[in-house]
Amino acid sequence: QVQVVESGGGLVQAGGSLRLSCAASGSIFRLVSMGWYRQAPGKQRELVATITPSGVMDYVDSVKGRFTISRDNARNMVYLQMNSLKPEDTAVYYCNSNTHAYAWGQGTQVTVSS
Numbered sequence: 782q783v784q785v786v787e788s789g790g791g792l793v794q795a796g797g798s799l800r801l802s803c804a805a806s807g808s809i810f811r812l813v814s815m816g817w818y819r820q821a822p823g824k825q826r827e828l829v830a831t832i833t834p835s836g837v838m839d840y841v842d843s844v845k846g847r848f849t850i851s852r853d854n855a856r857n858m859v860y861l862q863m864n865s866l867k868p869e870d871t872a873v874y875y876c877n878s879n880t881h882a883y884a885w886g887q888g889t890q891v892t893v894s895s
Contacts (some may be wrong), residue, residue, distance in 0.1 A: 783807035783883050787874050790889030793866055801889060803862040803876035811854045817861045819872035820888075830861060831879055842870075854884040866893045 789801040801817065823866040824833045830850040831839045838850050849862040859876050873888040
């Protein structure tokens with residue numbers, strides 16, 4: 782089964798930055814759009830950023846201008862650069878394809894203090 786492993790989360794003050802990484806297994810990676818999702822306590826998981834195999838990016842309005850998604854198809858890696866972090870960005874962050882082709886990983890916790 783194809784899997785993903787997320788890393789790079791942590792505790793940061795408001796206004797700070799973090800870079801998340803996602804290592805994906807399997808040859809399907811270069812064929813699928815990938816996304817970063819997040820789930821805050823008591824809320825549903827939401828998609829915050831996507832990137833197509835050719836590198837076209839899209840973002841939810843709440844992170845536009847602050848987050849940047851990127852991918853390295855040679856290494857099966859997806860990244861999320863998060864700048865100007867806000868307390869409302871606190872969540873567990875997950876990566877997966879846009880069709881949820883991968884088994885969900887454990888995610889990586891991002892906590893932004895005010």
